[in-house]
Amino acid sequence: MRKLGIVGGTGPESTVDYYQSIISKYQEKAGNKEDLPELLINSINMYKIFTLLENGQTKELADYLTESVKTLEKAGADFVVLTANTSHIVFEQVQQQVSVPMISIVEETYKRTEELGLEKIGLLGTKFTMENDFFQKPFLAGDKTIIVPASNEQQFFHEKIVSELEKGIVDEKTKKAFLGLVAKMIERDGIEGLILGCTELPLIFKPEDLAIPQLNTTEIHVKKIIEVMFDEE
Known part of the structure; x- marks a missing residue:
């Protein structure tokens, strides 16, 4: 072993x-x-x-x-x-x-999008994950598109992750706001799946919350x- x-x-x-x-x-x-x-x-x-x-x-x-x-x-x-x-x-x-x-975790998540046949995928995480290209590299190499929230939305996600989720706090108002922003990404950007690119995000996102596949990076x-x-x- x-x-x-x-x-x-x-x-x-x-x-x-x-x-x-x-x-x-x-x-x-x-x-x-x-x-x-x-x-x-x-x-x-x-x-x-x-x-x-x-x-x-x-x-x-x-x-x-x-x-x-x-x-x-x-x-x-x-x-x-x-x-x-x-x-x-x-x-x-x-x-x-x-x-x-x-x-x-990035390479394994990319492999999972391959298995699911996803081409346009949303990415949520800390601002460092969303602003930098380290997560996007294998997807770009595989002709896939990674979509991140708008700049002001990224800042909101980051602040809530650091001030709440990293401390184990799950606030229903935050969850409602997160789901609303993801709904915008589905309608506005046409994302086919969502990468929970922060290992605390599964605290707030549950499989039944969205109609598109969620990629739980911890899982x-x-x-x-x-x-x-x-x-x-």
């Missing part, structure tokens, strides 16, 4: 979700509710990441995440994941500086994690 290393704390709510989902999916695949995976969690400071990004310090961010991955590698992790979409801004730089394999990531954990090659 391959041992997983998790860079968590980015934010704490999604780290808990990852842990619980991995346990559940692992036991389901193992067919044994009394079996548990051995894994490692290195919880780092989400707010430090936001500060580095606000200041445009992507090299420092890459170094910070690289250090956290190397800690897990030294502790015996066979592969590592970053439990946040925003952290993937520097995923390639981090992977180049470590020896342990890493699974990209997609965890599915691949379980596959790799059971891969003995």
Whole structure:
């Protein structure tokens, strides 16, 4: 069994979700509710990441995440994941500086859109995820279109993610506003699916809320994690 290393704390709510989902999916695949995976969690400071990004310090961010991955590698992790979409801004730089394999949430989400046959997809997340092109690269390479909200809408999503969802707060008024803005994207931009590009967004978006497919990036990531954990090659 391959041992997983998790860079968590980015934010704490999604780290808990990852842990619980991995346990559940692992036991389901193992067919044994009394079996548990051995894994490692290195919880780092989400707010430090936001500060580095606000200041445009992507090299420092890459170094910070690289250090956290190397800690897990030294502790015996066979592969590592970053439990946040925003952290993937520097995923390639981090992977180049470590020896342990890493699974990209972006690449796995792209593969899922391929499986669903989606061509025009909406993307929600922190402003760092929506403003930068790291999430869009594989989609553009695959002749798919990624649609993000308008600039003022992006700021609204970001503020609510940071001030509410990252702290585990689910406000019904916020949910109603989010769904209203997504409805605009469906009508205005013709999106065929929606990427929940922040691992806290499933706290507020539920499958029954929209008529179009929702791509829960945590769920997609965890599915691949379980596959790799059971891969003995």
